[in-house]
Amino acid sequence: MTKLSILDYLNKLIKREITDDMHTHMQYPTPISKTLGIDIVEAGLGTATVQINATKEKHSNQQGTIHGGLLCELADAAIGTAHSTLIQEGETFTSVELKINFYRPVFEDIITAKASPLHNGKNLSHYQCDIFRSDGKKAAMITSTVMTLRGDKATGR
Numbered sequence: 001m002t003k004l005s006i007l008d009y010l011n012k013l014i015k016r017e018i019t020d021d022m023h024t025h026m027q028y029p030t031p032i033s034k035t036l037g038i039d040i041v042e043a044g045l046g047t048a049t050v051q052i053n054a055t056k057e058k059h060s061n062q063q064g065t066i067h068g069g070l071l072c073e074l075a076d077a078a079i080g081t082a083h084s085t086l087i088q089e090g091e092t093f094t095s096v097e098l099k100i101n102f103y104r105p106v107f108e109d110i111i112t113a114k115a116s117p118l119h120n121g122k123n124l125s126h127y128q129c130d131i132f133r134s135d136g137k138k139a140a141m142i143t144s145t146v147m148t149l150r151g152d153k154a155t156g157r
Contacts, residue, residue, distance in 0.1 A: 007085040010043040025089045030077070036070070038077050046117045048081035050074060056108045066106040068140075071113075072098065075129040075142035078115035083125060083146045092154040096124075097145040103138055110134045113142075123148055 002022045004012065009024035029040070033050075042049035052059075052074055054066045061067040076098060083093055115129040129142040 005085075006087065007043060007045060010040060010048075010081065010085065014040055014043065026084055026087070028081075030080075032073070033077055036073065038074060040081055041112070043081060043085060045085055046082055046120060047115060048078050048085070049112060049114045050078045050081060051110055051112045053110050054106065054108060060108075064107070066109070066111070068100070068102060071102070071106065071111070071131055071140050072100055072142070074111060074113045075100065075115070075131060075140070076144070078113040078129050079127045079142070079144045079146065082115040082117065082127060083148075086120065086125075087148065090150065090154060092149045093146050094149065095144055096147050098142060099144070100140055100142045102140050104133075106131075106133055106139045111139065118143070 004022055004024050006024050006026055010028060012018050013028060036052060038050050038052045040048060041051050054070060056064060059066050059070050076095065087093060112132045113129050115127050118126040118128050125146045127144045127146065130138055131140040133139050
């Protein structure tokens with residue numbers, strides 16, 4: 001078995017170079033991302049970009065636009081992926097706050113979320129995530145606070 005850092009694992013996953021003997025200490029792709037069809041398209045140290053092909057049949061609300069909750073999940077996936085690249089074995093993390101501002105509607109489209117850190121602290125880190133429609137226009141901006149957990153607080157998560 002070949003154990004990789006999360007960043008190395010994610011970059012091999014993006015390039016479709018993962019083999020059965022490769023693993024890391026966190027689960028990727030995550031079950032929620034597999035369920036919703038969210039793909040990681042870029043990962044760097046503390047950064048991540050994810051995409052989803054949002055369809056009216058699967059992801060719309062009663063008005064026919066893509067549901068805002070899906071945009072929140074897309075941002076949370078990008079931010080969680082970005083933060084996971086900074087997490088060491090024996091550590092984990094949790095979101096303690098997420099705020100979203102919606103700027104324009106999203107219809108059936110390929111939506112991209114780009115997360116980057118505003119501040120990386122020992123225990124609390126702050127991220128910004130911008131969500132773009134395929135026409136390049138910003139649909140939403142999200143900020144989030146993430147807490148890194150260690151020791152007993154990380155056990156069992």
